[in-house]
Amino acid sequence: MNSNQVKERAREAGADLVGIASVERLKDLSAEASPLSIFPQCKSVIVLGRRILRGALRGIEEGTNFGSTYGCFGHRYLENQFLSKTVYDLTCCLEREGIEAVPLLSFRTKGVTLDYKVMAQAAGLGETGKGGFFLTPEFGHRQRFAMILTDEAFEADELKKVSLCDNCNACAEGCPLKAVHTEKFLSSGLEGHETETFAIDEKICRACKNGASCLPETSDDVDRYAAACGRACMVALEGKTTNKFENKFRKRSVWSMDITGSAAELSFVGGQAPVKN
Ligand code: SF4
Ligand code: SF4
Secondary structure (H helix, E strand, O other), X not given: OOHHHHHHHHHHOOOOEEEEEEHHHHOOOOHHHOHHHHOOOOOEEEEEEEEOOXXXXXXXXXXXXXXXXXXXXXXXXXXXXXXXXXXXXXXXXXXXXXXXXXXXXXXXXXXXXOOHHHHHHHOOOOEEOOOOOEEEOOOEOOEEEEEEEEOOOOOOOOOOOOOOOOOOOHHHHOOOOOOEEXXXXXXXXXXXXXXXXXEEOHHHHHHOOOOOEOOOOOOOOOEOOOOHHHHHHHHHOOOOOOOOOOOOOOOOOOOEEOOOOOEEEOOOHHHOOOOOO
């Protein structure tokens, strides 16, 4: 089986994105973050992504439904069922070929945790933008990742050199709680290929009622994809990603809640008030 065949099988299994990183590219990672700590014979990391449906963000954008739109189809089901099934099916396929393959979700665990942003960057799928979101040319921030570690040295993908993040600051300006510090920067991503990201006050994000969520057994301590900052980034990148839509996502001015969960700014169709998540 060669790398093109792996990618074909991955797409048949439902992957929207697939890239391959050689373990050599990941050799400087600490033991707590290295694929070699999980599978010492690992030679390649296959990184699989599935899109977060744009439609799954609609309920939060309107402020009317958090759980059964994004909470299920953008978050829990996507990670725990759809993406997991893609990983499982491709792992079965590799095992049928006699290749040892270790399926892995991006969950933060007490043991070794691979950083999905580092893995996806190493597999040539994109890089982290200023707002801290991993951005791909296909979907911007709208995807989730999982991995398969293999003992086969598949041909690795080149790193993506073109960044989608154009420093527009929409993510920072879209945060009603001023949690994004545009004057303080951190460095993110693969060693030697880091990108600059804004420092973000995660304590504030944990309490944010603007679409952020904190769930156990998921990829991020605070999931910000559907939060005001994440949706602002999505809107800013509209038309720049290869996944295009006929109509614009944002239909009206945005709602926001202050830190107590009280409405800070409202603008709704039909007088619909936002629900509290
Ligand atoms: S999660 Fe909420 S508080 Fe944190 S940056 Fe996004 S909008 Fe701001
Ligand atoms: S909103 Fe703009 S600055 Fe922020 S991550 Fe997205 S593209 Fe980059």
